[in-house]
Amino acid sequence: MELGAYSFGDTQRNADDSLRSTSEAITNLFEAIKLADRSGLDYFGVGEHHTTSMPASSPGAIIAAAAAATEQIKLGSAASIISTDDPVRIYQQFATADIISGGGRVEITAGRGSSVETFPLFGYDLEEYDELYANKLDLLMTINDSQAPEVTWSGNKRPALNDLAVVPRPAQGKLPIWLATGGNASSSARAGQLGLPVSYAIIGGAPHRFAPLADLYRKAGAASGHAPETLKVSVAAMGLIAPTKKEALERFYPGWYNLNLEMGRLRGWPAPDKRAYDIQAEAPGAYYVGDPDEVAERIVHLHGYLGHMRHFLQMDVGGIPQEQLLESIELLATEVKPRVQRLLEKK
């Protein structure tokens, strides 16, 4: 089982809750990726957001830099919002990053956009949400599946390519492309039909409720003739590890509160509720917040339902202090990971 982290580069906060600079947020994110690599974590994902509180707007640039500054960790977007970007550009950036990584460490995760701020920013129409995604995913896969640099493709949401080179090509010929979903059934079926590995973002509710979706995914994949080993499941969830469960709960709460306050203001929700936090932070809730023993047990418990091969955590929600983020990354790599392996071997 691969363990990892992901981040949107959350901006840290001053004592009065005002935001520090977006520049500091990117510096901290980059430091976290380098520590994850040194600690032995398997994967780091960089999300795409475009706000002052989450300024990781260019996963391609951050991952290219991380490819140069790391040795062993796998790097991916989590996710690239392909609906409102150009798959040719995304492919070029990630292929470049893959080459710089030494080859074979860089992946693309293709998303539709859970937050929708990219639509006005890049001049797209939200009414075309589904069509943009389907069309651009098709182009991304066409480029990746092409045997030669020259690609021919046509669709209705992006100008056609008529035997035009998309370069550079990744060192190993193809990039792993994951399909990201918040968990609707049609996305699971689509991922299976396309034979793409699927990444479930589980940000609320009991994670084991995703078991029927993972079943649907594997059945759709098998029905479309894809080999079982190509049908991989990963889980992206929120969480934080600290030496004790009490510390983990206390450290994760202020950032969770900030995030929900901000989202609530944008979307008209009521003020964040501490009871909701407590429910999500205890098994079988959505958050993996605890000491290494508990987090390891909960990941293995979920594995019994989903059979997932990668579990990665968003730890810096709402801009927690950098030293707490770094400690959590180190504990995940050095304490949680061996526990997960032992527990899985016992099964």
Add this chain to the structure above:
Amino acid sequence: MELGAYSFGDTQRNADDSLRSTSEAITNLFEAIKLADRSGLDYFGVGEHHTTSMPASSPGAIIAAAAAATEQIKLGSAASIISTDDPVRIYQQFATADIISGGGRVEITAGRGSSVETFPLFGYDLEEYDELYANKLDLLMTINDSQAPEVTWSGNKRPALNDLAVVPRPAQGKLPIWLATGGNASSSARAGQLGLPVSYAIIGGAPHRFAPLADLYRKAGAASGHAPETLKVSVAAMGLIAPTKKEALERFYPGWYNLNLEMGRLRGWPAPDKRAYDIQAEAPGAYYVGDPDEVAERIVHLHGYLGHMRHFLQMDVGGIPQEQLLESIELLATEVKPRVQRLLEKK
């Protein structure tokens, strides 16, 4: 005077002149940038091309990686084809790279596209060549000049921004933005009027013929009220340094031949002519090919005409062997640069 190099990541060739992989080309380019940094070169520019013989399609990704892997060198695009890209994306990538560089080492050079392969690749109309450039340059400058992350802009070649965040912001608030031109008069006047530093690509003819353009640029800048110290000129030219002039001429020729053969096939030119090469490679021709003494003297000679503050060379034209490229970079940094400084001090 700053000395530097630039590259489109030219793909090396096998003995039978067939191209090696684009992946190897990017690996070699990245190695060259790291050596340029270690050797003490002042600047490395990465151009944007989209062909199997020049696969550096994502200057933003390469420069972000280079920012992570270098200590002192300034890094820029040379150039970003802004006409057929989105200035918001370009700004986000280069601001991210600048932050990862430690702040203050990353620049954007905005170009229209000397080769036009990006127009069909990204679905733009060549008839809008001038209008796309003007419009997108205006957006790029508006983002850079904004005091806050939130930007408001409208134009006719890109959807409007209405108080939308463009993040992250570079560590130092703004990025240097250069205007690239092959040397037409209206571009020089425009750069001056906008108060942008100008980068002349001198790829043929006698370089000192650019003196009237540099004068026009400075006069237009002064007439628009820009301070003389903001009106900087740089020169991008082809060239190669070797221990002896004979070696330099012999090493640079095969790549030059390959490049001109390929361009000739695309554009209907006759076969490359060795006499044309010899004329360009001797003073006052366009190519800076020689031993350290001669190249230093020729750069300082041009400085008498242009007063430029940066001179950087494209050395890997047509895919010369990597060891010859690396030797040229090292000679430029360690042999040419001190000679140029001594000659300028004597003046």
